[in-house]
Amino acid sequence: MSKTKQELAVQSKYLEDLKFHLFKALDIDPKYAEAHFQLALIYQGNGNKRETEFHFKKAIASNSKTIRELVKGGDKLLKNFQFQHANNLFMKAQRKKHHCAKVNYELSNFYINQNKLDLAQTCLENSIELHFASAKSHRNLGILLFNKKKYDTARIHIEKALDLDYSDHLSHLNLGLIMKHGKDYLNAELHLLIAMEIKPKFSISIFEMALLQLIMKNQLDAKKYYEKVLENATDTQPVELDKDLRQQPATHRNKNKESGEKR
Amino acid sequence: MSNVQKHLEQAIQINPKFADAHYELALILKKKGENEKSIEHLLKAIDIQPEFPKAHFHLASHMNTIKDYKTAKKHYIKSIELDPFYADSHFYYGLMLVELEEFEDAKKNMEKATDIDQNYSLAYYHLARLLIDPEDYTKAKKYYLTAIDIDEKLEEAHYYLGKLLSGGLQNDMDGTLVKKPEYDEAIVHYKKAIRINDNYEKAHYNLALVYKIQKNYDLSRKHFEKAIKIAHDYSKAHFQLAMLFKEIGEA
Numbered sequence: 001m002s003k004t005k006q007e008l009a010v011q012s013k014y015l016e017d018l019k020f021h022l023f024k025a026l027d028i029d030p031k032y033a034e035a036h037f038q039l040a041l042i043y044q045g046n047g048n049k050r051e052t053e054f055h056f057k058k059a060i061a062s063n064s065k066t067i068r069e070l071v072k073g074g075d076k077l078l079k080n081f082q083f084q085h086a087n088n089l090f091m092k093a094q095r096k097k098h099h100c101a102k103v104n105y106e107l108s109n110f111y112i113n114q115n116k117l118d119l120a121q122t123c124l125e126n127s128i129e130l131h132f133a134s135a136k137s138h139r140n141l142g143i144l145l146f147n148k149k150k151y152d153t154a155r156i157h158i159e160k161a162l163d164l165d166y167s168d169h170l171s172h173l174n175l176g177l178i179m180k181h182g183k184d185y186l187n188a189e190l191h192l193l194i195a196m197e198i199k200p201k202f203s204i205s206i207f208e209m210a211l212l213q214l215i216m217k218n219q220l221d222a223k224k225y226y227e228k229v230l231e232n233a234t235d236t237q238p239v240e241l242d243k244d245l246r247q248q249p250a251t252h253r254n255k256n257k258e259s260g261e262k263r
Numbered sequence: 264m265s266n267v268q269k270h271l272e273q274a275i276q277i278n279p280k281f282a283d284a285h286y287e288l289a290l291i292l293k294k295k296g297e298n299e300k301s302i303e304h305l306l307k308a309i310d311i312q313p314e315f316p317k318a319h320f321h322l323a324s325h326m327n328t329i330k331d332y333k334t335a336k337k338h339y340i341k342s343i344e345l346d347p348f349y350a351d352s353h354f355y356y357g358l359m360l361v362e363l364e365e366f367e368d369a370k371k372n373m374e375k376a377t378d379i380d381q382n383y384s385l386a387y388y389h390l391a392r393l394l395i396d397p398e399d400y401t402k403a404k405k406y407y408l409t410a411i412d413i414d415e416k417l418e419e420a421h422y423y424l425g426k427l428l429s430g431g432l433q434n435d436m437d438g439t440l441v442k443k444p445e446y447d448e449a450i451v452h453y454k455k456a457i458r459i460n461d462n463y464e465k466a467h468y469n470l471a472l473v474y475k476i477q478k479n480y481d482l483s484r485k486h487f488e489k490a491i492k493i494a495h496d497y498s499k500a501h502f503q504l505a506m507l508f509k510e511i512g513e514a
Contacts, residue, residue: 014512021505028498035502038509077364084396085366 018042033062033096037103044110056107060126063100067093101131108140117144135164139171146178154178169198173205176212185216203232267291282312289321298325316346320355327359335359350380357389366393377406384413388420391427397440400433421456422466425449429473446473464493468500475503480511 019042025035040055070093077086108123124141127134142157155178161171176191189212195205210225271288274281289304302325308318323338339356342349357372373390376383391406407424410417431444453470456463471486487504490497 011512014508018505018508018512021501021508025498025501025505028496028501032498032502035498035505038502038505080364082364082366085364088395 015042031058031062031065033059033066033099033103036062037099037106040103041106044106049110049114052110053107056103056110059103060100060107063096063103067096067100070096097130101127101134101137104130105134105137105140108137112140112144117147120144133164135161135168135171138164139168139174142171142178143174146174151178151181155182167198169195169202169205172198173202173208176205177208180208180212180215185212188212189216201232203229206232265291280311282308282315282318285311286315286318286321289318293321293325298328301325314345316342316349316352319345320349320352323352323359324355327355327362332359332363348379350376350383350386353379354383354386354389357386361389361393369393382413384410384417384420387413388417388423391420392423397432398434398438400427400431403427415455416459418456418459418463418466421452421459422463422469425452425456425466425469425473428452429469444476446477449473462493464490464497464500467493468497468503471500471507472503475507475510480507483507 019039022035022039022042025032026039029035036055036059040052040059043051043055070089074086074089074093077083077089104123104127108120108127111117111120111123121141121144124137124144127137128141131137138157139161142154142161145151145154145157155175158171158175158178161168162175165171172191172195176188176195179185179188179191189209192205192209192212195202196209199205206225207229210222210229213219213222213225268288268291271284271291274284275288278284285304285308289301289308292298292301292304302322305318305322305325308315309322312318319338319342323335323342326332326335326338336356336359339352339359342352343356346352353372353376357369357376360366360369360372370390370393373386373393376386377390380386387406387410391403391410394400394403394406404424404427407420407427410420411424414420426449428445429449431442433441433443435441450470450473453466453473456466457470460466467486467490471483471490474480474483474486484504484507487500487507490500491504494500
C-alpha cells in the first residue's frame with residue numbers, strides 16, 4: 001500500500017532529524033565510526049557516491065585506530081597480569097573489529113556496484129581478516145574470485161560461507177556453479193537443489209538447474225526447469241544486499257547458456 | 264587561625280616530639296588545603312613515632328594526590344601492616360590501585376575494607392565496579408544492592424547497577440556466557456539515579472537506550488533529548504537519538 005502524503009512528510013522529518021543528529025555527533029567527535037557508517041549508508045541510498053565512499057573510509061580508519069588502541073591497552077594489562085580487565089578490552093576490540101568488518105563488507109558492495117572489483121576484493125579480504133566468521137564476506141569473495149577464474153580459492157571461500165551459514169541459498173547456488181565448472185555435476189545438482197529448496201522462487205537457481213540438466217542430458221528435466229523459470233518470470237525482485245553480486249556470475253551463465261543451447 | 268590549630272602549634276613548641284600534635288595539626292592543615300605544611304607535620308609525626316598507622320595513611324593520601332604513587336604505595340602498605348583493621352587504608356589504597364590499573368589487588372583491598380566495615384557503602388560500590396567478569400555478575404549485583412541498602416542516595420551505585428542489569432552479561436549455571444538483561448529492574452535504578460540527580464546525563468542516556476530496546480519511543484526520545492540538553496557535546500546521545508529516528512522512520 002502506498003504511503004499517504006502525511007506519512008511521507010513524517011518520514012522525511014525523521015530523516016532530517018536523523019541526519020541532523022549524525023552530523024552533530026560527528027561535529028563533537030569527528031572520529032565517531034558508527035556515525036560515519038550510518039551517514040555512508042544514507043548517502044549510498046541517495047546515490048551520492050563521493051560522500052558514501054568518504055564516510056565508509058572514515059569509519060574504517062576510525063575503527064582501525066580504536067582497535068589498535070584497545071589491543072595495546074589490553075596487552076599492557078596482560079603484561080601486568082590484569083587478566084579480566086585485559087579480556088574486557090580485547091572483547092571491546094573484537095566488537096570494533098566486527099563493526100569494521102561490516103563496514104568493509106558494505107564498502108565492497110558499493111565498489112561492486114561501480115564495477116571496481118579489485119577494490120571490492122580488498123575490502124572483502126579485510127572484512128574476513130577482521131571477522132573470520134562473516135559468511136557473507138566469504139561468499140561474496142568466493143563469487144568475485146570465481147569471476148576471476150580463481151576456482152580453487154573461490155571454492156574454499158564459498159565452502160567456508162556454507163560452513164558458517166548453511167541456509168544461504170546464494171552460497172549453494174555459487175558452489176553449484178563452481179562444481180558445475182569442475183564437471184562435478186552430481187554435487188552441482190545437489191547444491192542447486194538446496195538453493196532452490198531454500199528460495200524456491202529464485203529464478204537464477206532454477207535457470208542454472210535447467211542449464212545443468214541440459215549438460216547432464218536430462219532434457220525433460222531441463223524443460224521442466226525452464227518452464228518454471230518462465231512461470232517465475234515476474235519474480236525479478238532483487239534479493240537483499242546481494243543483488244549486485246547475483247549479477248556477477250553472469251559471464252559464466254552466458255557461457256553455460258550458449259553451451260547448453262548448442263547441446 | 265583556629266583555636267585548635269593555635270593550641271596544637273603551642274603544644275609542638277613546648278614539646279617538638281609530640282607526634283599526636285603533629286598528626287592532628289597535619290589534618291587541620293590538610294583540610295585547609297595547606298598540603299605542603301601538612302606533609303611536613305605528617306613526616307615529623309612518623310619520624311617521632313614510626314609505628315603510627317593513621318599518619319602513614321594520610322601521608323600516603325597526600326602522595327597519591329600529587330601522583331607520587333611509589334611513595335604513596337609504601338605508606339599505604341605500612342599503614343595496613345601496622346593496623347590491618349583500618350578500613351580506610353584498604354579502601355583508598357584500593358582506589359589508588361584502580362588508578363594504577365592494578366585491578367586484582369584493588370579488588371582484594373576493597374574486599375578487605377568491606378570485611379572490616381560492613382557498612383562501608385563506597386567500598387561495596389567500588390568493589391562491584393571491579394567485578395567485570397560475567398562470572399561475577401550475581402556478586403556485583405549483590406554488592407551494588409548492599410551499597411544502596413546502606414546509602415540509598417548513592418546515585419552512581421544506582422546508575423552502574425542499571426548498566427549491569429541492562430547489559431545482563433553473565434555466566435549460566437554450566438559456565439556458558441549468556442545475555443539475560445533485566446530491563447525493568449534497570450529502569451528502576453536509572454530512575455532512582457535521576458531522582459537523586461536530575462542532571463545525571465549518563466543515567467538519562469542509558470534509560471533512553473533501555474526504552475529504545477523496549478520500543479517505548481516517546482520516553483526514549485524524551486530521555487535522549489534530556490541527556491543532550493544537559494550535555495550538549497554528548498556525541499553518543501546524538502548518535503543514538505539519530506538511530507532512534509531511523510528506527511521510528513522504518514517502523
